Every structure is written in structure tokens, then in C-alpha cells.
Amino acid sequence: MRKEFSDDAWDDYIYWQGTDKKILKKINDLIKEISRTPYEGSGNPEPLKHNLEGWWSRRINLEHRLVYKIKDDSILILQCRYHYY
Template identity: 40%
Template sequence: MKYIIEFEAKAIEDLAKLKKSGNKALITKIERLLLEIAEHPTVGTGQVEALKGILSGYWSRRIDKFNRIIYTIEEEIVTVTIISAKGHYGDKW
């Protein structure tokens, strides 16, 4: 089953900034991670983890040492919402 991916405004801004960096390897990795998330949001590459505490209900995948994709999964409507993609979740929340 393939999930629909939606993006919050913050995630769109984050992805635009990362794309603007011109780092082709980083851009390719983000594209690959997003494809994986659409197929299997709870497993795969990028150190997939369910977040805890105040971020309970959110998931994280590592883009690189400094950046994470943070997202929620809505099984009943087969949708993944990307919340952010720049920085580490500890930097934002």
C-alpha cells in the first residue's frame, strides 16, 4: 500500500532551503527517503524511529548528521504528513 505524502508549510520551506544548498547528494538522499516513507513509513533507511515524550506520535528519519525528516502517519486515511526537514527535532520543539 502506498501512502499519500502531504507537506506542512514548514516542511516545504525546509526542503526549499536544503535544495537551494546545491548539495546534490543531500537532495538525492531526501528524494530517496521520501519515496521510502511513501512505501513503508515505519521501516527503512535513515534511522527510522518513533519519537517519545512531547513528540509522541511523530516519526523521524535521519537525512544527515544535522537534519531529520519529522512526520506523522495517519493509517486510516493512508497519509503521511511531513512536518519538517531541516535541523534536529531538539532544535525546533
């Protein structure tokens, strides 16, 4: 699957590269798992509601979430830092 980052998600990803390699590894592991099993697995995947309907969330840690959507053969990544918008 292709990975497509929103501008904010890419900024988040770059932030983790320079700040916390452990969280960066967790994000990479979650993205790999999403490409195999988008709606089940680690990180407690859950569908989001309201203005983020159609998007899914996985827990990176207690504070941060990976928010994504599957579209055709791509993983669209909305954010990988903080909670939902």
C-alpha cells in the same frame, strides 16, 4: 501515498532545492521509502516521544532529520532540516 508538508517543512524542502541537491535527493529517497515501509528501512526510523509522540524521525545525515507521521493514506512531513523542534 499523498505527501503533505507543514509550512516549515516546505520551507526546508525549498531551502534544500537551492542549497544542496545531494541532501534533497536523500530526502526524496527517504520519502519514497516511507511510502512503502513507513516504520522500517534506511535512516534509522524511530518513534518520537513527549511533545512529538506519534511522529517518526529518519536520519538525513548527522545534522538533519526528516520528521513525519502517517495518517490515513498520507505522509505528513513536519520538518526536513535540523533536529527536532
